[in-house]
Amino acid sequence: MVELSRRAVTVGAASAAFVFATDATAEEVVKIGAIYPLSGNSASAGNYEKMAMELGADLVNKGDPELAKILPLAKGGGLSGLKGAKIQMVFADNQGTPAAGQNQTLRLITEEKVAAVIGAYQSGITLTASAVAEKYGIPFLNPESVAANLTERGFKWFFRVTPVAADFARAYSAFLKEQKAAGRKVDSIALVHENTEYGNSVASVIASAFAKDGLNISMKVAYSANSTDVQPQVLQLKEKNPDAAIFISYTSDAILYAKTMKEQNWKPAILIADDGGFNDPAFVKAMGSVCEGLVSRSVFAAGKPGSVAAICDALYKKKTGGDGLDDVSARALQGFLVMADAINRAGSTDPAKIQAALRATDLKPDQLVAGYDGVKFDDKGQNILASTLVTQLRNSQYVSVWPKSRATHQLILPYKGW
Amino acid sequence: MTTTLLLQVVVSGLLLGAVYALFSSGLSLIWGMMNVVNFAHGEFVMLGMYTAVVVWTALGGGPWASVPIAAILIATLGVLAYFLLVRHIMRGPMLAQILGTFGLALFLRYGALWVFGANFKTLPDDLVGHSFILGGIRFEGSRVLAGVVGLVVTVLLHLLLTRTSIGSRMLAVSEDATAAQLMGIRPQRMQALAWALAGAATGIAGALIATFFYTSPTVGETLAIVAFVTVALGGFGSVMGALVAGLLIGVVESLSAFLIGPVYKDVIVYAAFVLVLWFRPQGLMGTN
Amino acid sequence: MTARRLLQIALVVVVLAYPIVTAGSPVWQRLGALVLLAAISASAWNIVGGYAGQVSVGHAVFFGIGAYSAVVAFVHLDLPPILGAPLGMLVSVAVAAVIGVPTLRLSGHYFSMATIAVGELVRVLSSTSDWLGGAQGLGGPAMPRTVFDLSFVSAMPYYYIFLAVLAGVLGLTWWIERGRMGFYLRAIKDSERAARSLGVSAGRYKLYAYMLSAAFTSVAGSLYLCMFGFVDPESGFGILLSVKILVMAALGGAGQLFGPLVGALILVPLEELSNSLLGGQGAGITFVVYGAIIVIIARFLPSGLLSLLERRPNAPTKAAPVNPSPASGHAD
Structure with missing residues (x-):
């Protein structure tokens, strides 16, 4: 001493x-x-x-x-x-x-x-x-x-x-395959990611993991996180209307997407948001009411x-x-x-x-x-x-829904939104 | 791809462009009047946005309350900036303006971080009515309001500068301050007035953008570059130029993001901007 | 005269001895190196922005090219990063020519705005290139393999390397300043129209200054990469970097040999110390202070800190017009 x-x-x-x-x-x-x-x-x-x-x-x-x-x-x-x-x-x-x-x-x-x-x-x-x-x-x-x-x-x-990103990709892949096995349609998946280090790295890992597991990523949209507007991207999604969409975003763009999706009245049956901005308390507080049923990943669930x-x-x-x-x-x-x-x-x-x-x-x-x-x-x-756990946004609070051993709530699909 | 969808993209581009025009018109006015580029312009917009957030959280007031308050507050800020800083740095080289207004930008941006915290703020999305459908195209209440006010304010500013005696006095000062002074016009008063008008327009823009955008201390940075490009593209000092350029940029951004890919929309806008300057160095509507 | 000479010798001794005196404190020692590194890029900017009066707000393009060249030499060619520096200079000169030919025709703020746009263009493009590591960026050697990797624990070697490069840049600037090119550049800065009517090929000399400036800014970028070992689009090509380079030169005194160095001497320690003292509180107070000091200097010394030395009691103060008439869009 x-x-x-x-x-x-x-x-x-x-x-x-x-x-x-x-x-x-x-x-x-x-x-x-x-x-x-x-x-x-x-x-x-x-x-x-x-x-x-x-x-x-x-x-x-x-x-x-x-x-x-x-x-x-x-x-x-x-x-x-x-x-x-x-x-x-x-x-x-x-x-x-x-x-x-x-x-x-x-x-x-x-x-x-x-x-x-x-x-x-x-x-x-x-x-x-x-x-x-x-x-x-x-x-x-x-x-x-x-x-x-x-x-x-x-x-x-x-x-x-x-x-690391590979763990997240594995979790999403297993989660989506389970949904497929349960009879939900997961034939086309959109991967929407912001274009800096975070979005790019996670997106590329998810893309290769999904390719290996036979999940079809039908469209990839890269965008800049400090965009002033995301309407064109949402309209693109609306046109292609994929069964599931995965967003990898920071807070600023997460807010814009949540707002714009409501404005343009588009929602996929399964909406996954990779942590990031969608888990920011500021996002949950402001946009939670229009993102009911959003699926995310988190290492945290109150339990x-x-x-x-x-x-x-x-x-x-x-x-x-x-x-x-x-x-x-x-x-x-x-x-x-x-x-x-x-x-x-x-x-x-x-x-x-x-x-x-x-x-x-x-x-x-x-x-x-x-x-x-x-x-x-x-x-x-x-x-x-x-x-990592897969969580779902319920009444503006994330609860754990996957894997089953750690789930506190039953998963509810399709995505409800607003 | 249906025509309706493409039309929807164009309409959202136009509404966005009208907002670009609105928050650029103040910058354009100052630039035209005094040959000063305000690097703190984005922060003026940001403070206008925070005004709307505070008016709503503290008083529960929507844009009908926040827009006039923001106009007055940011106009005051503009006049203060003019008398305390800009008036003095105009005596130095052009670099001094960049130095001074950039310092002001940092001060305001991080002052906001200090006062309001780093968290993102948003206004409730039904503050300005709901969206409606017209001819198969969706319109969002808040964006329509911002776009329409953007058009009206820009046109009013243009009319003020070209059709009124106060406008011609302001233009006289911008052409030749010494000659204007000999004619009994007080240049400093006119310039302060320009800062007040620019501040008011910028405050209105901020308060309206806040209804459909997020607000954070660094949001001005994102908006400022758009404003610079809009103003330079429109032609220096031309408020109408800013309007045309704003609409153009809005539509080009929307279409290229939709058709080519969102990552490349900035590339296309910047490349188009450099190209336009190559052929028309005075901008679209600037006079040589 | 002797007093002046003594002062000069004393300054040289202080500069040379600084890292030895501060050997006990790695932070202060490193601060010296950071000042010199910033002074290199600001001095390089000064050639075109100060002497030729072409205010570039996009010099991060060249800084980034230098940094990326160095890291590419390591990642793709397995060479020590510093060997990428000559490559970076060449690429920067070429890019400067490509950017300069169209944009240098623009005058005043239009040139500044065009350089901002080009800078953003390059930043976005770099983040889409997998070869350049995309948005994640690229890292240099994790652990130094040989001394040529220029990866040191102590800042002392960096200090002397940066000092030597800065001396080179300042020496060249001094030589230009006194020669024919310096005369032409000053003429162009005062009035391009007048310079042209005297037969000065304004376009050509502006381009020369721009390319020279780009080459040295690129060297600063390569040195940065050696010291910090990482670059991504934001830290290489970000607009904030472009503005910081400019602010440093303007604060000290643009168009003066030692202006950028003085600016770096004030701003870099200000930024580092205020961040060290206040940054941990997490309210951005660092930049409030930093911004306020820049505003105050701009307000009271619009021509930079070095203008303090120029004011002599009897010298007629240069009367600048209260309201310079707006410059036209065209340079000619």
């Missing part, structure tokens, strides 16, 4: 200008850096993730009696493995640019002397930011970026908790009362003033808890020990906020137990 306190003291001295110390007495703290888009086009998602991690830090530092029964980490009083050291989150804004992501990661590591870094939402920024952590030998945990190449770089310090997910959802609602956990914030909170658990087991802020503890991570489904089958990393740092 000598090692820790010395570190904590130098940290305090070195960054006096940046830290708003909550307590005058030099309390032992473990700093975790978090790098997220707090400004720019993805600021909405970044700020939800920030609140999720602040909630996570509160759970460890202050605790929650109900949650502590299932999750020992949440019994309060800091990290037990480090004699009650408190977790201090240090947030940095990646401004939506790879350059800012890298500059800020360097600052978190060298100035703030964080024990580990979590980030960074956009895959491209996760790529550049984690490269700095790798060079400095600091654990970098990614809760939510889905680009396949992130874990193919031979990095030793990179860990990813989230499922049964008394579960980790349900308790965290309630606590998060209290923190945000109404917005519950969604796919993005649940993955962020889960990422934080994985990191906190690893540091706790490492019993030290030594990067190598945290890295070893992360490698040894083995969390069971009932200990998770996210609906994964568990958390366990392979040699590349990918969580091999990551999986």
Whole structure:
């Protein structure tokens, strides 16, 4: 423990200008850096993730009696493995640019002397930011970026908790095949995706998975996410009228599509929206009433009362003033808890020990906020137990409908809309 | 593909184009009057949109309330921007305008993020009546309202500039400020008036767009580029030019997105724009 | 004179010693390199935007070409990224010719608007090309293979590389400024019509300046790729990048040798430090401050910060017209 306190003291001295110390007495703290888009086009998602991690830090530092029964980490009083050291989150804004992501990661590591870094939402920024952590030998945990190449770089310090695009594609494919088997018509599928990294990568993975599974993608529509208008695309869809449509969109375009589909009075029998904008609480609040029965995927569903997910959802609602956990914030909170658990087991802020503890991570489904089958990393740092749920929007709330083992509600088709 | 469907595409393009014209006419007016390009124009529209959102959430008022309020607020913002900033940077090189108005854009955009948060806001979609069908073509109430007001405001601005004495005084200042001053016209007053008019038109545009669009702090960025292209294509300072260019861009966008693919619609619009400038460097309706 | 000489020597020493002095703080050391990198692209822009007065708002096109050339050299040819830099320069010069011939005929804001449109055009097209990694972008070497990959933990090597390149760009600009071409460019900037009537081939010299400017902006892009190891359409060709390059030069003083460097010296630390201090609060305060400072400088020093040094008590202040008459669409 000598090692820790010395570190904590130098940290305090070195960054006096940046830290708003909550307590005058030099309390032992473990700093975790978090790098997220707090400004720019993805600021909405970044700020939800920030609140999720602040909630996570509160759970460890202050605790929650109900949650502590299932999750020992949440019994309060800091990290037990480090004699009650408190977790201090240090947030940095990646401004939506790879350059800012890298500059800020360097600052978190060298100035703030964080024990580990979590980030960074956009895959491209996760790529550049984690490269700095790798060079400095600091654990970098990614809760939510889905680009396949992130874990193919031979990095030793990179860990990813989230499922990747291939997992989503498998889930959709299995889901649609089940619908087909149940007698629903799924002969033509439209794949509509925005044209930046997120939409393109997910769309191409879905396209190849569906081709393998014999599902017919009859039309592919790529569009720019900052379009001022999506009427032509909706009219195109209306003309071709596919049996099912899959949308891969950000919030801005998701809102436009939902509005325009109602304006033009078109709806497919099965409407799937790949997470993204359709899961943004702002979208659900504004457009939920005209998207009844929308099928989406999420790692989060509140589940049964008394579960980790349900308790965290309630606590998060209290923190945000109404917005519950969604796919993005649940993955962020889960990422934080994985990191906190690893540091706790490492019993030290030594990067190598945290890295070893992360490698040894083995969390069971009932200990998770996210609906994964568990958390366990392979040699590349990918969580091999990551999986996704298929959800459906009911009365402006997403509920889990697939796979059957995790479903809380019965799937209702066809898509009702408004 | 049926004719009705194609007609529907054209109609949505025209309605969109009328909105483009509406939020570009303010930019065009300023550009024509003062040879100033306002890089914060998109942020003016964005603030007009937030006005509509606030009027609805705080007072429950629809566009009938938010449009006049937005017009007054953004006109005031325009006059303030003129007296505090633009008046001074006009003395410097053209670059100073870009510098100053771009700084203003960042300030307003992120000021909005600070005040309103990053979340996307939308107005209820039945705020402006429901959609109706006419000759097999669907019309959405909010878009029709925005399109019609867009046409009316643009035409009124044009008439004001060409048919009234205040308009001819404004044009006199834009042609030669010193000569106008000798004739007893006060250039600064006329220029401030131009900023007020442009601000009002932009505020109206923002409040109307908010009824069928999402509102977020960065939405101005998306709209500003369209406005720049519309104004330059229409011909500098020509309000009617902005109208023609706006309608044209709306239809070209809609048709190319429908027939070729939405990713390429921007490519086609930008390419068409560069081509037009190649043959008519003064824009469609600009005078040389 | 001696005092001035002493000051110059002191400045050179400070510049050379900076990364050694800041060796204890990687963040400050890196900040120095970032300033120099920004100064390279802003100085390159200055050749056409400052000296020739052709305000390009689309220089990200060349920055992106440089960055993509470097990453393509690695991804498709398995070469160290920096070897893509000469290729990037060649492509940039060619692209500059293609863009410049039609657009440089336009004057004033029309040229600016056309460059914005071309920039957006290139950005959209790049995101549809699978060879360029599409919208996902392309990454450089994940781990440095040899020293030629220019992938360092410390910012010190970057600092000196960037310094050398910047010195080259400034040296060339200085040489142009004093030569015949500089004279022509200034004449074109003041009045293109007058320059033409004196027999200056305005179109040709504007194009030369544009191509030269493009080549060096491209080098900045290649160096960026080496340092950050990733480029996608937004970070390579985004309009914000074009505007930032311009703002930096204008803030310091466009058309002056050291203007862009001064602009970079103010804006880059301002952006980085305000983001470090305020960014984590997540309310965009960083850019509120950043924007406000730009507005204030534009308001009080419309010709840039360097104009502070020029004001001498007895010198007649240059009377600019209160209301410049609007430029016509045509350049001639």
